Amino acid sequence: MNSLSRFLVELQDISFLFWRMLRGLRKQPRYFDEMIRQMDSIGVGSLAIVSLTGFFTGSVLILQAYPTLEYYGAQSSAGQSVAITLIRELGPVLCALMVAGRVGSAISAELGSMVVSQQIDAMRALGTSPARKLVTPRVIALVVTLPLLTVAADVFGLIGGGIIARYLYALDANTYITSLRAGITIQDIIGGIIKPIVFGFIIGLISCHKGLTTQGGTVGVGKSTTDAVVLSSITVIIADFFLSKVLQGFFGNTLF
Amino acid sequence: MLETETMTQPRTSISPVVPAIEFRDVELAFDDRVILDGINFTVRRGETKIVLGGSGSGKSTIIKLILGLLRADAGTILVDGEDITNADEQELTEMRKKIGMVFQEGALFDSLSVYDNVAYRLAEEGIDDDEIEHEVIRMLRFVDLEDAIDKMPIELSGGMRRRVGIARALVGSPSMVLFDEPTAGLDPPTARTICELAIKLRDLEGVSSIFVTHEMNNLRYLSSEYAIVDGEGRVFFEEEGDKLCLINTKVMMIKQGDIIFDGTDEELKLSNDPYIHRFITGR
Numbered sequence: 001m002n003s004l005s006r007f008l009v010e011l012q013d014i015s016f017l018f019w020r021m022l023r024g025l026r027k028q029p030r031y032f033d034e035m036i037r038q039m040d041s042i043g044v045g046s047l048a049i050v051s052l053t054g055f056f057t058g059s060v061l062i063l064q065a066y067p068t069l070e071y072y073g074a075q076s077s078a079g080q081s082v083a084i085t086l087i088r089e090l091g092p093v094l095c096a097l098m099v100a101g102r103v104g105s106a107i108s109a110e111l112g113s114m115v116v117s118q119q120i121d122a123m124r125a126l127g128t129s130p131a132r133k134l135v136t137p138r139v140i141a142l143v144v145t146l147p148l149l150t151v152a153a154d155v156f157g158l159i160g161g162g163i164i165a166r167y168l169y170a171l172d173a174n175t176y177i178t179s180l181r182a183g184i185t186i187q188d189i190i191g192g193i194i195k196p197i198v199f200g201f202i203i204g205l206i207s208c209h210k211g212l213t214t215q216g217g218t219v220g221v222g223k224s225t226t227d228a229v230v231l232s233s234i235t236v237i238i239a240d241f242f243l244s245k246v247l248q249g250f251f252g253n254t255l256f
Numbered sequence: 257m258l259e260t261e262t263m264t265q266p267r268t269s270i271s272p273v274v275p276a277i278e279f280r281d282v283e284l285a286f287d288d289r290v291i292l293d294g295i296n297f298t299v300r301r302g303e304t305k306i307v308l309g310g311s312g313s314g315k316s317t318i319i320k321l322i323l324g325l326l327r328a329d330a331g332t333i334l335v336d337g338e339d340i341t342n343a344d345e346q347e348l349t350e351m352r353k354k355i356g357m358v359f360q361e362g363a364l365f366d367s368l369s370v371y372d373n374v375a376y377r378l379a380e381e382g383i384d385d386d387e388i389e390h391e392v393i394r395m396l397r398f399v400d401l402e403d404a405i406d407k408m409p410i411e412l413s414g415g416m417r418r419r420v421g422i423a424r425a426l427v428g429s430p431s432m433v434l435f436d437e438p439t440a441g442l443d444p445p446t447a448r449t450i451c452e453l454a455i456k457l458r459d460l461e462g463v464s465s466i467f468v469t470h471e472m473n474n475l476r477y478l479s480s481e482y483a484i485v486d487g488e489g490r491v492f493f494e495e496e497g498d499k500l501c502l503i504n505t506k507v508m509m510i511k512q513g514d515i516i517f518d519g520t521d522e523e524l525k526l527s528n529d530p531y532i533h534r535f536i537t538g539r
Binding site: 117119128 | 325352357360365377381424
């Protein structure tokens, strides 16, 4: 099979998985307990790394942008510049990449090991659909928690930027906050929430698909884990571009 | 000898005429590699079919086809008289309730305790907790593992894992049980225990089964011993001989996707086929 047809087959498999997952939501049993457990391990478990990522991203944005802003005498727009970059782009994307690395790999490795040790076969033999029992709770948990994690990353990023502006460049805190509030529009916030919802689907479906199609023993588990992280990270970055374009179409190309 | 509780629940009434499992000209290939090349066989009710064959001969594939985990390319598979070849996932789920499956390494769910593993099928069906507990304890007693009820699979030895796997397969009293190399990698006494469980199921519960293996010890136990219960409910194993000759155990041998032998163990030993001879004697 050449790489194009392989890509199309994978795309078809992922679409089927998406469909089965959606159908899994409609039917009993719905595995709410499992969903809550996954939200805890995915959401709460990722909070620390996502907050740290956000904090230092916000900090470095101010660190690099402030001298330029100062050159043009636009220091008072420091808050606005970091807010727009973070909330529109870096918050959702970096958060999704961190979660893809931490959670996508875990999902794919767990499901892959279950395939290799025949636990998935056993589950089907015992009358349970793996899509419903394993995929649906994980994808839903990602879709619910990723926007929340993104908000956490955004908030910590703004705090980080504020601290650097205040203590490294001696910018007045009030100026920073005023510029933040002036810079953020409701469209930015809505766009910044819609993106992680889509990214949640992407990471969840790709990781589950890669895990469930693991072949070739323990080596296969390693391969599908790597594939899951690489593929979901790349897809997130590509999808971000197109999503941004679509959102611009909806909200208008608002610049400051 | 073993003193264990036998299963007492009545099984669903079934016509003795309809075979438990029937394959008609079943073919399967992955890309260019032929796995099964038009095979035909029948497992009658209450019969144990021992499937012999080297690694990669297609033994385990047969079991996956019966469960609907794989689809055949051509031919017909009948389970309990029903054609499952083109059944959808929902029909397959219903069909799977009649079948218990014992996997090679047990395939226990790592994240669940022994209790939850055995209870899995009933919990999924939404049965109430008291009933589940009763059934789980009954099954763990059948495989002599009541003490391990709260352990996690990681704490169990290989043999114990297989026995928990058997207990899990037997929950819900299936009328058919499929064993996929249940004794692979076990020491001889533990392997013997697994075979004894299969014999008990055959002789005391009337379960039809397919027992995939490549170990000659298993063949000897299953085709020459039978289980009886004395007045106090204790189970004994006796060798066939003058009193009784086992007719409920058949042997089938597969080589590269073809059935090269289907008959009794006595006929197998008399076979002139050089491959069979080498398989039995190891030379």
